[in-house]
Amino acid sequence: LPAMAGPATAAEADRHQGKTERGVTDVVPAPVQAKADARANFSLSPHTVIRAGKGADQVAEYLRGLLRPATGYRLPVVSKSWGGPAISLELGHADQRVGTEGYQLKVTRDGVSLRANTTDGLFSGVQTLRQLLPSAIDAKTVQHRAWTVAGGSILDYPRFGYRGAMLDVARHFFAPDQVKAYIDQIAQYKINTLHLHLADDQGWRIEIKSWPRLATYGGQTQVGGGKGGYYTQEQYKDLVAYAASRHITVVPEIDMPGHTNAAQASYAELNCDGVAPPLRTDIEVGYSSLCINKDITYKFLDDVLREVSALTPGKYVNIGGDEAHATKPEDYLTFEKKVQPIVAKYGKLITGWHDIAKSQPPASAIPQFWGTDGVNADVAAAAARGNKILMSPANKAYLDMQYNKDSPLGLHWAGYVEVKDAYDWDPSTFLQGVSESQVAGVEAPLWSETLVTNDNIEYMAFPRLAGHAEIAWSPKATHNWDTYRVRLAKQGPRWTAQGIDFYRSPQVDWK
């Protein structure tokens, strides 16, 4: 073949001709409606301003923070623009259909107009806008090149209200900055909830003022015997605020009545025999249980749930409930009957692993399904009673499952989960007796038995998290692996620019 003249790659073509390497239909999660208009591309310039309508300042400043490092442009946030090139963020006057979390985005030659009914909606629109720019927009230093926004219009809103990621900071502790990095990574896929697994057998990770040894003693190690750690209440509040600045609500989990060895090691009185067990750094599960018939157990939980609730602005607190193999079934029910009202007393609603379904929690509680097959009578019965179900089937949604037998990280008790497996499931048909309107949403849990660094987190979460985010956000009708894998491939250069160490699955033709 004769050598082709001209730029060799799409990105180069973009640089030379001001064309775009991606369009409005390439976005992940797929929007509800997207109409490309190649003649309507808009280019950022040193003169571009960000116009923030009333109430849109915070999102406008966030957008500015995203666009400045790579462009080097000033991009001032202004309340009025004078007809020059602008990205305009406006609250209100959006199409009815966008609801409380959706947005409308229109790119023309003259600028970008983003509208939503809420700042959450604007924030989601900003994440879309980001993907209409070249992937180099995520570089941390100035790149000299054209910054063309793909032209067209988008109308978008989520399928489910709960779009979650969970991070297990108990098995291995992750410092506040590490969690913030993950928050930034997940926010770009319109995840709106971060569930923090704050206490387990190997570590207690949040300061409780009325029971200080939980953190200072129970937090001092982790799986493998490293030094562990915990969040002070100030650090936790700062994390919650950081998440809120990314329009993400934190759901704190205190696992109980099992997965409690760190607490029992910290306070002898929490054990039926009054003897504190040693701290544990192995990965066995199902051996620990709080003492169900001691009053002190409920005094302890009242204190913990009071403090955690007071630190948490979100409406949900997760009370764990999984794998309580060391608790007798009748004791488990006794325990749940006593603990669930404490959560209500402190003004919170309950989430918990689906094991809590058999205790018939109030209809406002959200059991989180983590099973691997499509039949679970307790969960179906809860749905029939009115509970919404959060879907995290382990063989699909667990980010800690190995991709294949050669994956250097992860476990495989629920099977190997390649990128296609993680994408190919439907939360509204996975479980018998749980249909679309009974699903609260989707959460992708990342357990950390084998994970130590942010690179480890990234390698397990990406690319799979993008698939779960798409399942939670995009209309079912857009679900299609063949088109998804092409859109997903285009995320690769973005992750590279962001420094995300993702798994280059052979199922995707990465650029």
Ligand code: TNX
């Ligand atoms: C099961 S899933 C657990 C966790 C483990 C995880 C590892 C669930 C509710 N409990 O304690 O970390 O498997 O994949």
